[in-house]
Amino acid sequence: MSGSIVLEAPPQGLQGEGFFATTLEQVVGMARKNSLWPLPFATSCCGIEFMATMASTYDIGQFGAERVSFSPRQADLLMVMGTISKKMGPILRQVYVQMAEPRWVISVGACACSGGIFDTYSVLQGIDKVIPVDVYVPGCPPRPEQIIDGFTKIQDLVQNESLRRRNSPEYKALLNSYGIK
Amino acid sequence: MALEINRIKEILVAKFSYNVSEILEDKGVVSIEVALPIFIEVVEELKNNEILDFHFLTDICGIHLPDNEIEYQFATVYHFHNMKENVRLRVKVFLHGEKPEIPTLVNYYASANWMERETFDFYGINFTGHPNLTRILNMDEMIVFPLRKEYPLEDAGRTDKDDRFFGRTIHNS
Numbered sequence A: 001m002s003g004s005i006v007l008e009a010p011p012q013g014l015q016g017e018g019f020f021a022t023t024l025e026q027v028v029g030m031a032r033k034n035s036l037w038p039l040p041f042a043t044s045c046c047g048i049e050f051m052a053t054m055a056s057t058y059d060i061g062q063f064g065a066e067r068v069s070f071s072p073r074q075a076d077l078l079m080v081m082g083t084i085s086k087k088m089g090p091i092l093r094q095v096y097v098q099m100a101e102p103r104w105v106i107s108v109g110a111c112a113c114s115g116g117i118f119d120t121y122s123v124l125q126g127i128d129k130v131i132p133v134d135v136y137v138p139g140c141p142p143r144p145e146q147i148i149d150g151f152t153k154i155q156d157l158v159q160n161e162s163l164r165r166r167n168s169p170e171y172k173a174l175l176n177s178y179g180i181k
Numbered sequence B: 001m002a003l004e005i006n007r008i009k010e011i012l013v014a015k016f017s018y019n020v021s022e023i024l025e026d027k028g029v030v031s032i033e034v035a036l037p038i039f040i041e042v043v044e045e046l047k048n049n050e051i052l053d054f055h056f057l058t059d060i061c062g063i064h065l066p067d068n069e070i071e072y073q074f075a076t077v078y079h080f081h082n083m084k085e086n087v088r089l090r091v092k093v094f095l096h097g098e099k100p101e102i103p104t105l106v107n108y109y110a111s112a113n114w115m116e117r118e119t120f121d122f123y124g125i126n127f128t129g130h131p132n133l134t135r136i137l138n139m140d141e142m143i144v145f146p147l148r149k150e151y152p153l154e155d156a157g158r159t160d161k162d163d164r165f166f167g168r169t170i171h172n173s
Helices: A024-033 A045-054 A089-098 A110-114 A144-160 A169-177 B005-019 B036-048 B112-123
Strands: A013-016 A019-022 A038-042 A077-081 A104-108 A135-137 B020-026 B029-034 B056-064 B074-082 B087-095 B101-103 B126-128
Touching: A024 A144, A038 A045, A038 A089, A045 A077, A045 A104, A045 A144, A077 A089, A104 A110, A104 A144, A135 A144, B005 B029, B005 B036, B029 B036, B036 B087, B036 B101, B056 B112, B087 B101, B112 B126
Parallel strands: A038 A077, A077 A104, A104 A135, B029 B087, B101 B126
Antiparallel strands: A013 A019, B020 B029, B056 B074, B074 B087
């Protein structure tokens, strides 16, 4: 039983008797990635799959995302799950703007990624028309395993992110292209 | 006493003669076509007549038929229900293609308020006398009427749909 447990490799650093020295970036990345607090912006069927992912069988809490918050001020990860209509676009943008840095966005399901099968007058053809997105999870709806896969990709992004990324000119240019200050 | 189609026919034709036409029964729903000038009087009769007693307005929707003559290009369809006798009635009113206007039923049926706003939102049919005729389901900034036939089905901003899989190219290559 214990043979099937795989320990994650420690970050690069100097280890000695009772101490481990590494860079701040590595520690902060590791701490952030294992305690992402998601904001479930669940609109349709993908929201139901997310409920299954939060529940005991698939348990996204095992990755540290135990405390979901519906307040954008207290959340790290905006999980947009479901069809976003054009009328909902400004509201989604407002929720994104209210989140504090560092913030990540995962777009779950075909409707959030590209409008899905609803190529019509009322559905926003992809949330990346209003907010910047970090990870796209395709599927209609994606199985909980796929949502967890997307979540682990976000964790990779979080761990490897530079501490100065949010102040860099490229990031500012990205936000400007969406009209977000 | 069950209210039958013949009885409805009798009462309406007696009062309105040639302006009420096309009385059919289609899958159990009686359907009539009413001319626009006497529309409000017909509705009053449907509501106030003790035998007809259509006190419940189930639905209002619009139709756009651009292939018809200009006088018959839009239509509003009303579904009435007499719950005591369990009889449904469909009323169709044809409207002008360039200026579709019809008096509101808000003063007779409270449910007409939002249903007429929805019909206006999608077809642009003007309900004269409506207290707040604004868009209800679509964005307020929208300038087109999406369910009219000239509005395209698909959103113009999609870049990922491959034309081959939708039968839109001549060669499937």
